[in-house]
Amino acid sequence: MATDLHYSDALITGILRRVRTIAMVGASPNWKRPSNFAMKYLQEKGFRVIPVNPRAAAAGALILGEKACASLEDVPAPVEMVDVFRASEAALEITREAIRLRAEKGFEVVWMQLGVRNDEAAAEAEAAGLTVIMNRCPKIEYGRLWGELGWGGFDSGVISSRWPRPAKGNGRAG
Amino acid sequence: MSEDETQTPASGPGPDWGFETRMIHAGAGPDPTSGARQTPIHQTSAYAFHDADHAASLFNLQTFGFIYSRLGNPTVATLEERIASLEGGRGATCAASGHAAQVLAFFPLIEAGERFAASTRLYGGSVTQFSRTFPKFDWHCDFVDTEDLSAVEAVLAQGAKALFVESLANPGGVVTDLEALSGLARAAGALLIVDNTLATPWLCRPFEWGADLIVHSATKFLSGNGTVIGGAVVDSGRFDWSASGRFPGLSEPEPAYHGLKFSETFGDLAFTVHSHAVGLRDLGASMAPMNAFLTLLGTETLALRMERHCRNSLAVAEWLTGHPKVEWVSHAGLPTSPYRELAEKYLPNGAGAVFTFGVRGGYEAGVRVVEKCELFSHLANIGDARSLIIHPASTTHRQLTDEQRAAAGAGPEVVRLSIGLETVDDLVRDLDQALAAA
Ligand SMILES: Cc1ncc(COP(=O)(O)O)c(C=O)c1O
Numbered sequence: 001m002a003t004d005l006h007y008s009d010a011l012i013t014g015i016l017r018r019v020r021t022i023a024m025v026g027a028s029p030n031w032k033r034p035s036n037f038a039m040k041y042l043q044e045k046g047f048r049v050i051p052v053n054p055r056a057a058a059a060g061a062l063i064l065g066e067k068a069c070a071s072l073e074d075v076p077a078p079v080e081m082v083d084v085f086r087a088s089e090a091a092l093e094i095t096r097e098a099i100r101l102r103a104e105k106g107f108e109v110v111w112m113q114l115g116v117r118n119d120e121a122a123a124e125a126e127a128a129g130l131t132v133i134m135n136r137c138p139k140i141e142y143g144r145l146w147g148e149l150g151w152g153g154f155d156s157g158v159i160s161s162r163w164p165r166p167a168k169g170n171g172r173a174g
Numbered sequence: 175m176s177e178d179e180t181q182t183p184a185s186g187p188g189p190d191w192g193f194e195t196r197m198i199h200a201g202a203g204p205d206p207t208s209g210a211r212q213t214p215i216h217q218t219s220a221y222a223f224h225d226a227d228h229a230a231s232l233f234n235l236q237t238f239g240f241i242y243s244r245l246g247n248p249t250v251a252t253l254e255e256r257i258a259s260l261e262g263g264r265g266a267t268c269a270a271s272g273h274a275a276q277v278l279a280f281f282p283l284i285e286a287g288e289r290f291a292a293s294t295r296l297y298g299g300s301v302t303q304f305s306r307t308f309p310k311f312d313w314h315c316d317f318v319d320t321e322d323l324s325a326v327e328a329v330l331a332q333g334a335k336a337l338f339v340e341s342l343a344n345p346g347g348v349v350t351d352l353e354a355l356s357g358l359a360r361a362a363g364a365l366l367i368v369d370n371t372l373a374t375p376w377l378c379r380p381f382e383w384g385a386d387l388i389v390h391s392a393t394k395f396l397s398g399n400g401t402v403i404g405g406a407v408v409d410s411g412r413f414d415w416s417a418s419g420r421f422p423g424l425s426e427p428e429p430a431y432h433g434l435k436f437s438e439t440f441g442d443l444a445f446t447v448h449s450h451a452v453g454l455r456d457l458g459a460s461m462a463p464m465n466a467f468l469t470l471l472g473t474e475t476l477a478l479r480m481e482r483h484c485r486n487s488l489a490v491a492e493w494l495t496g497h498p499k500v501e502w503v504s505h506a507g508l509p510t511s512p513y514r515e516l517a518e519k520y521l522p523n524g525a526g527a528v529f530t531f532g533v534r535g536g537y538e539a540g541v542r543v544v545e546k547c548e549l550f551s552h553l554a555n556i557g558d559a560r561s562l563i564i565h566p567a568s569t570t571h572r573q574l575t576d577e578q579r580a581a582a583g584a585g586p587e588v589v590r591l592s593i594g595l596e597t598v599d600d601l602v603r604d605l606d607q608a609l610a611a612a
Contacts, residue, residue: 032432034439037236044237114441140443148238150201151246153254153446154265159191161211163204 005117005135009158012141015109015131019080020048022138023072023105025094026085027051029063035085038113038139039064045142049083050075072097078106083138088118095121099128113137193260193376198474201255215467216248235431235439235451246450249463253470257396257406260375260473261388264411265446267453268404268466272371272391273303274459275405276338279367279389281453282423282445283336286312290364291334293320294581297344298571300369301578304338319581323354330362335420337364341380342372342521344556345566345583345590346529347504349516356384363420365413371395372528372556376480377521381410387445392465394557395527397472398479402465407449411442424448479559479595484524486601487593493602494531499539499609501532501587527593528556530566530583537586539612540565544589546608549600556592561601564590 022042027049028035039049043064052075053061056068069075072082072094082098084091091112098107110125112118114137122132143149144156191199202213221240223229231237240246250268258266269275284290292304294317304315318329320339330337337359339350352368359366368380371391380388390396392404415424415437424444427433430452436444454460484507491505506517507525517525533539543563544552550563554570564570571584579585593601 031234032434037439040231040236044231137441140441143238147203147206150255151238151240151248151251152265152443153246153251153258153267153450154443155200155255155258155263157191157259158203159195159199160203161199163209164206166206 007133007136009145011131012133012136013145015081015111015133016138016142016145019109021079022047022049022081022083022111023052023069023075023079024049024083024085025052025072027053027056027063027068029053029056029061029068036064038083038085038137041139042142045146050079072101072105075105077104080106081109081111082107084110084112084116086116088112088116091116091118092121092124095125099125099130102128102130109133111136111138114140194477196259197256197376197476200259201252202470213249213252213467213470215463216243217463218247219243235434235447243463244458244460245454247460247463247466249470250461250466253392253461253466253473254406256470256473257375257390257392258408260476261370261408262375262379262381262410263388263408264442266406266408267446267449268392268406268461269454270405270459270461271403272369272389272393272405273299274457275389275391275407276300276303276369277457277459278449278453279387279407280308280313280336281457282448283365283421284313285423287314289314289316289332289334290336290338291316291318291326291329292338293318293340293343293350294578295320295343295348295350295583296338296340296369297371298566298574298579298582298584300338300340301582302573306573317581320350320355323358326355326358327362330358330364334362335364336367338367338369340369340372341378342506342526342528343583344372344528345570345588346372346526347506347511347513348583349506349513349520349525351516352378352380352383352385352520356386359386360384363418372526373521374476374480376477377484377523377526381412383520386410386413391557392461392469392472393555395472395480395483396476396557397465397469398475398557398559399468399472400555400558400560401468404461404465404469409445409449411445413445415444423452428452480524480527482595483527483593486595486598487527487529487591488525489598490591490593490601490605491529491531494605497606497609499534499612501534503529503531504583505529528590529593530588530590532585532587533589533609533612535587535612537565537567540587540589541568542612543605543608546611547604548607549596549604550591550608556590558592559595561594561596561604562592566590 051063051068057070112134117134254266356366365386367387368385388408390406506513566584
């Protein structure tokens with residue numbers, strides 16, 4: 001899964017610090033699915049994650065305690081980030097919707113999951129003033145930048161000799 | 175200090191940090207609770223859960239964290255991140271020994287009844303492990319001369335799912351053409367697994383030449399003082415398990431984790447998550463935290479030590495080349511070595527510190543040289559600060575057949591040296607008197 005996309009740690013850290021609420025498009029009610037894993041982890045880190053899943057919404061389902069929405073149209077504002085947990089081909093339509101609803105919902109970031117990349121969508125979103133991240137997982141990036149990924153034996157790429165003061169509350173700054 | 179600053183770890187340019195910086199710092203910031211600057215030895219068997227939901231998340235692999243030190247330990251994890259960083263890999267899994275790391279490397283890949291291929295030029299213990307013990311798991315190894323590329327192609331075409339080689343081969347002087355072999359492995363849908371023990375990532379970076387996995391005996395140069403038994407398997411993160419379909423252990427539902435598919439759920443982290451959550455869980459050959467700590471100390475000086483190891487070893491090899499009792503010297507850094515060109519390509523920082531020479535007088539003379547040494551230690555190890563000497567035919571390669579010994583470069587007249595960090599003139603003097611007395 002090599003990639004020529006490069007995002008600085010400062011950019012990713014800034015997004016994950018600023019964002020409070022995430023609309024996760026493609027979040028699954030099945031706890032064994034990767035999207036459900038990511039959603040649960042992000043909730044534990046203090047993010048509110050609103051699942052967007054038409055089928056779950058039609059069934060009136062809760063996913064990890066949150067009511068599923070049928071589309072981005074239905075998510076309650078403010079939501080700073082749209083996390084695309086869908087195939088790359090589906091990302092263009094979702095991104096266009098995010099652009100359309102940008103002001104109404106407060107969207108600032110369109111984030112496409114690990115394995116998801118749509119350069120056309122990215123170009124349109126950036127032209128509309130949205131920040132775009134592609135082919136990354138916010139769970140892995142959070143774990144990497146907040147010192148948890150290394151627990152699994154992974155190279156975080158992070159080196160620092162500073163000793164940060166312990167975090168208050170959920171671990172992210174206000 | 176602003177609140178923002180207090181709560182966000184500073185993060186630098188990541189992969190742009192230099193090798194020497196990473197060998198000291200990768201994986202190891204100040205301890206979050208105490209500020210301890212050196213990595214603490216987390217001598218604990220198990221870890222508390224916040225509550226039942228946290229425990230469930232950990233057991234389900236939904237969150238990062240520790241459960242039980244068979245599966246993972248913070249000191250060991252620091253070493254794993256360090257080794258992964260130095261090799262340029264995605265992640266690493268440490269193991270109780272180099273041999274345990276080899277079992278861990280094959281475990282997710284090879285099902286009962288399946289085959290892999292390995293070079294004939296390997297550490298004798300690896301030849302024995304692959305040819306005697308692995309068949310008990312119904313794993314089968316075809317040994318192949320990896321300098322004969324058409325033979326390698328043929329063995330890969332017969333269904334070998336991986337090719338195992340040593341970058342710089344024990345007992346010494348042999349450099350493997352990693353780029354050519356990774357091309358053949360890729361074309362056959364197989365993995366290239368490289369034992370990088372003798373070279374260390376300071377001398378050779380197998381992932382840059384297309385390797386998929388790297389294994390280490392951390393017992394050797396990584397720890398560097400002859401203090402520990404340890405190993406590691408490092409994943410490049412580049413093999414696409416889902417697309418390949420040949421590795422169901424990683425791409426198909428895992429019953430013991432509620433039908434989770436590792437490659438789908440963890441992407442390029444899949445191999446390393448599996449190595450901990452399934453490999454170490456069930457094979458149990460985990461590294462002890464004290465051994466991880468000692469190996470971390472070793473990695474802090476890796477480049478410095480390897481430079482001196484290489485310099486001393488080349489000087490000794492050059493001296494031996496002119497000695498009347500020496501038939502030949504096999505050191506890839508010598509101008510006469512047939513591996514000189516490969517060494518310049520794959521080992522630009524030096525051709526290593528382990529090499530062999532042939533003594534006139536065969537088996538008996540070989541044994542006598544070893545016994546006459548005063549400064550060199552006669553023992554079965556390599557990669558120590560101390561210089562080591564051994565007669566492979568009567569020791570490390572004793573379990574092999576005559577043909578296997580010859581193929582491995584461990585014939586009757588062969589003496590193996592692992593050159594340490596002592597004053598090089600003292601090493602030469604010791605060998606001089608031993609050869610004179612032999
Ligand atoms: C090249 C090589 N690989 C693997 C091993 C096995 O490592 P360990 O003894 O740590 O199990 C050795 C040990 O001599 C070795 O030299």
